[in-house]
Amino acid sequence: MVSYRSKKQKQGVKFRISFVLLFIFASFAACFSLYMRQAMEEDGNGVVTEIVTHTAAPEQVTVPVIKAEYSSTADVNPLKETVMLDKRYFDSCMFAGDSLIVGLGTYGIIPEEQVAAKVGMSVMDINTAPLTAPDGTETFVRDKINEAAPENLYVLLGLNLLGAYTDEQLLAAYGDFIDSIDRSKTRIYILSVPPVTAERESSEKNPILNSDIDAYNADLLKFANNRGLYYVDINSALKGEDGKFPEELAEADGIHFKKSTYDVVLEYILTHVYLGD
């Protein structure tokens, strides 16, 4: 038989241990909750802490949620210089276009899976000319992009067939391509057409004039504004003081990029991302 005193003592001990156990459990729950909250924040906008390498001001840099409707981007285009994002930003990107974009894959700068481009691709045939895999299977650029559903898509088109069609015709075809991309998942950036070297301008065989490129780019900017696309003016970044593509950045044809030129372009892209209002 347990006396009243010892029973009371046992009850007292039981109560205190329970209290402490409850306290420990509560502290675990609190820690777990904090941990989960932080993990969710990193998933949601992890770019804040992961992709920013330096910040001009101590403010949070976030990439805004993609909107379903597309209002004019005239107020932000051409995109202004921002903080430089980390190269890991490119993990969320795909690149589409002609041989200038092909170089990103062949130089091994961007994985081929994230490149949807073909030598000789133009705005007039991007919707009809498929990409051919080594085993012969064919995929349209739009299908490769929509299947991958990248967060960001960079498009560079326009140099091929420049002058063979009017800008209106080229941009109408460009519009058809843009319309074929699922924009609910993908933010689209338009890259301006790069300049050519002075030598290429005066080439006897197939000359290309920077003035024609500039005129096309001016129309391309309006096109981007009207369609809610972001315009990245790599043309300005690649022009020398004389307004031409410096010979040292170009391959022998005066158009294509040396490997180091891609570094210039990609750095420009990393500092000209739409970061919201």
Place this chain on the structure above:
Amino acid sequence: MNRKTVLCSIIAALMLAGCSAGGEDNTQTDAQLPEVTASAAADTADDEDAGDNSDVQETEQAEEAQAESLCSEIIGKIQESVEMSTMAEVGRDRVPMYLDCTIPTDCDFAMIFCGSGGFADEVCVVKIADLDADAFYAAVEKRIESRVSDFADYNPDEAQKVADYFSETLNGYYIYAITPDNDKAAEIFESFVK
């Protein structure tokens, strides 16, 4: 009883203190974020440094392997002797992106092609004795057809350069070359594998 209670309380307090110390980083304000970022970047850099060491070792091993590679020597000599556009090296891991085949890790192999996409220049040398030769030849044929098609409307001169490609199998080694001077490439190949 009192001692047990005190002991339990101390343990609970210690655990709480531990948890709260771990959570300090999580409760910083936005204004503190850049510091956190910098710190995180430093941590990442440390991790990357650790990774870099293993990368360096792998790179050294790869370089050693490459130094012993006859295929790499041949490609290097061709690059020295034949004027081509800026070339990019194609590691065996990237081969399936361009040729419908895979190259075993123990197979001597080297490949370069024009990096910019503007030209068709391309050279590949492989110890064909270590491969299914017919499958590899077929993969090269497909590649050639595809490249001719790519350049046909865009740059007919380059399309012709591809169509005029050179290939040869000699003493267990195979080369295909799309260069402005295939005769020179052939001469170099033969001088190495004879």
